[in-house]
Amino acid sequence: MAIEQLPSSDTPPVPRIPTGLRRVEDARRHHGAFTQTYLDAMWLGDPLADAFVADFPALGHGRAMRQLRQACREGIEAVTDAPESLRALFRQLDDVPDWLDIAAIERDTEHTTRYNLQSGIVLGAASLVSGYANSAASRPLELTGRYIENAGARTIEVGSWLAAVSRPGGLDRHGEGFELTVRVRIIHALVRASLQTDDRWDSAAWGVPICQAYLAYTLVEFTLIPLRAMRQIGAPYLPHEERAAYARWRYLGHLLGIDATLLPRDAEEQEALEHIYLLTRPEVDDYCRELVASINREFLVPEIEGVLPGLLRGQAPRVVQALERLFLGDEIADELRIPRTRLTRVIAVLGPLLVLVNRFRDRFPTSRARRAAKGEAYGEEQEARLRRDWGVQHDLVDASPSGGRPHPARGDVG
Incomplete structure (x- = not known):
């Protein structure tokens, strides 16, 4: 499916290159x-x-979201009063790519939970923080107040989504991970619609809010970057596990609405996408630094304190900074200071020393299975603890309690 720019009758043509980008000729x-292709995607x-x-205005926010959930759980034909826009969306979602092999993905990632402790740290210190070095990509978080308001809640939401799409059956057509991913896609669209009518959004400098280019980079944040980071701290996945991770996120990118021209298939294509993104990203600003300070102060430092021995807990800030x-x-x-x-x-x-140790341990299937079971139990206990400590009972922001700053995904903006 080719993605085309939505027409606008009263908006002047946009420049080919957002003015906030840098080093375009190097790219x-x-x-x-x-x-x-990447630059054009900034406008899509x-x-x-x-x-x-x-x-949504004609349907009502609540009714539209109920229709979406029903279509995810029961199929679009179960939604008797579905608008054509929802039917068109699910024609794309139900069109399973011929390259997808969920059974192979699940088989090859059976024991990846053995590194659940390390992957939780990497999620915050590598995946999420990497996105904060781009003032345009992080601007939607600023303008919706979503992160500074509650760093812990949003990190739990992201972690829960990642866990759901990684569980066996999670990406099946009626699986929890499938539904959460489709809802993430609609949350993006709701935020995009809100910001495009917000005077604070500088489209000439930043392009379209949550544009195709930055959506595609999301796959880098959750595949290439964490796989590399896990190796750096001595918790490497096996080659077949890494290949399965790229395959899983290729399908997730499809579900998130990323156009095939930008959807990376493997490590090499993700590396190219990362390089363009890093070359051209707008400069870091004070809000980017606030985001990092917030996730460090409110989430990562307390979490590191929880895994360090008692006498070393005071070193948690330095450990986070080092990572x-x-x-x-x-x-x-x-740039992030x-x-x-x-x-x-x-x-x-x-x-690298820990890599050698874990590579040796991974040679034995019984070791992988035993550690995976322990990691899975740890992950479940960790999520329950985080939800209890942060008072988070919902899954995604569209289901979060009202109160505090309004958010377009809840339908309480405008």
């Missing part, structure tokens, strides 16, 4: 025509999801 030299949203959201510098590199860490620490070098030296 062209490295990546040729794909760079233009998600026409199918955006069309459904455009029907972020290791994962992000000095250039981005300096993450303090330098010698502990980064210590972790960088220990990582």
Whole structure:
């Protein structure tokens, strides 16, 4: 399915390159025509999801979301009064790509829960923080107040979604992970619609809110970056597990509405996408730094304190800073004003040694299975504890309690 820019009769043509981007010519030299594909995608949203959201005023927010959930759980034909926009969305969602093999993905990731402790740390310190080094990509969080308001709640929401799409059966057509991913897609569209009528959104500088280019980079944040970070701290997945991770996120990208021209199939294509993103990303601003300070202060430091021995708990801030510098590199860490620490070098030296230890342990299927069972139990206990400590009972923001700052996904904006 080709994605086309939504027509607008009263809006002047937008420039080909958002003014906030940098080093575009460097990107062209490295990546040729794909760079233009990426730049064009800065002006593209998600026409199918955006069309459904455009029907929300007529349907009513609550009714529209109930229709969406019913279509996920029972199929679009069960929604007798579904608008054509929702039917068109589910024609795409129900059109299973011929390259998808869920059975192979689940078989090859059977024992990945053995690293649940490490992957939870990497989610915050690598995956989420990497996205905060882009002032345009993080701007929707600023304008909706979603992260500074409650860093812990949003991190739990993301972690719960990732757990759901990784469980056996999670990506089946009526699985929990499938529904959550479709809801994430509609949340993006609701935020996009809200920001496009917000005077604070500078489209000439930033392109379309939650544009195709940055949606595609989401796959890098949750595949290439964490797989690399896990190796850096000595918790490497096996080659077949990594291949399955790229396959899983290719399908998730399809469900999220990422156009095939941008949807990376493997590590090489994700590396190219990451390189363009890093070259052209707008400069870090104070809000980016506030985001990092918030997730560190409110979430990562307390979590690291919980896994360190008693006498070392006071070192948790330094451990978080060391991990972020290791994962992000000095250039981005300096822009985000993450303090330098010698502990980064210590972790960088220990990582390869732990890789050798864990590679040896992974040679034995019984070891992988035993550790995976322990990791799965840890993950369940950790989620229950986090939800209890942070008072979070919902899954995604569209189901979060009202109160505090309004959010377009809840239908309490405007």
